[in-house]
Amino acid sequence: MSFDIAQIPSPCYLLEEEKLIANLELIKRVQEESGAKVILALKGFAMWSTFDLVKNYLPGCTASSLYELKLADEKFGRENHIYSAAYREDEFAEICQLAGHIVFNSVNQWTKFSKQAIDAGVSCGIRVNPGIAEVETDLYNPCFSGSRLGVRPEHLKGAELAGIEGMHLHALCENMADSSVALIDAFEARFADYIPWLKWVNFGGGHLMTHADYDVEKLIKRIKTFKAKWNKQIYLEPGGAIAWRTGPLITSVLDVVPTDGLDVAILDISATAHMPDVLEMPYRPTITDAGAAGEKPHTYRLGGTSCLAGDVIGDYAFDEPLQVGSRLIFEDMIHYTMVKTTMFNGVRHPDIGIWRSDDTFELIRRFTYEDFRDRLS
Ligand SMILES: Cc1ncc(COP(=O)(O)O)c(C=O)c1O
Secondary structure, three states: OOOOHHHOOOOEEEEEHHHHHHHHHHHHHHHHHHOOEEOEEOOOOOOHHHHHHHOOOOOEEEEOOHHHHHHHHHHHOOEEEEEOOOOOHHHHHHHHHHOOEEEEOOHHHHHHHHHHHHHOOOEEEEEEOOOOOOOOOHHHOOOOOOOOOOEOHHHHOOOOOOOEEEEEOOOOOOEOHHHHHHHHHHHHHHHOOOHHHOOEEEOOOOEOOOOOOOOHHHHHHHHHHHHHHHOOEEEEOOOHHHHOOOOOEEEEEEEEEOOOOOOEEEEOOOHHHHOOHHHHOOOOOOEOOOEEOOOOOEEEEEEOOOOOOOOEEEEEEEOOOOOOOOEEEEOOOOOOOHHHOOOHHHOOOOEEEEEOOOOOEEEEEOOOHHHHHOOOO
16 A cells, blocks of 8 residues: 555545556657657546646646536646537537537537637547447447447548548547557548548547556557558547556445345445446446455445445455444546546545655545535525
């Protein structure tokens, strides 16, 4: 453990600054060696208290909505890109003011907004669907049959695309380098006719380049061969990879209750409110020093404080019995976790803190009753 747990309040999302810097250093190398620009997908990581650091490494952000775009502009202030499955008329003028790059999801949307965007000096792109199958779960696979995300080659034919400067494709999710290569190969194979007319190509997110098993050299090499052939500006826009394994969610046991099955330890968090992907994806988070049920002497089911019967994280085994006040460390809870939390049931939202590189703890945010009240009216 690279932090002193005694100093951390519970519950708390704890970003470990040194780990974030290590990820950013690797991504800096990818940019320098491949010639691609890597921008931060805010949907995956929007902890803006770190942006003064992050913007030393990344040239900008990509947003999924007007509000994310405003955040990018206000707190990051470098290149602002945006992609949304559809834009609203009543927001589009403001989007054009803030964004340097706008990506449209359909020929209809491009036709509707092209004049407004071009008149505002925005560089416009269209999202295409490369039809690959690198993601097994449909929930995260933009290429499943019937997916609304991106224009298929047959629907681009004959479309009036004059003014389009870029193409964007996002078809990966926590993938390794072979999938990144497959994506670029598929783009070249299916959209070659359009590439000469473009200024830039955005190969989307899902390239998990900070994962220990990701072959960074393979990605760099493939981008370089693409650039050598076509001479385009390349963007990648990962979210998860930026904050991959940069810190845990620290929690405590509030009670241990008997049931007609396993004893259940009730924690000071809620799976549905504070780690929603555990239920939605679903996946089993790692707990430091815990094992699978039965692997160690004391097995418990871990549950949250909400009313949801299924607010259950899973069954875990520990060396010692759990007690009221026992601390549990859920690993890798920064990307896609903080951005998705809710205040369901009014359950107290975990603090946000940073374990600084100089081994000090900084409490960045404590959520209050007023935060809960002011979400609705
Ligand atoms: C269009 C787009 N770009 C980028 C990303 C970021 O992907 P990841 O966080 O997996 O790198 C996503 C994720 O859903 C996306 O939909």
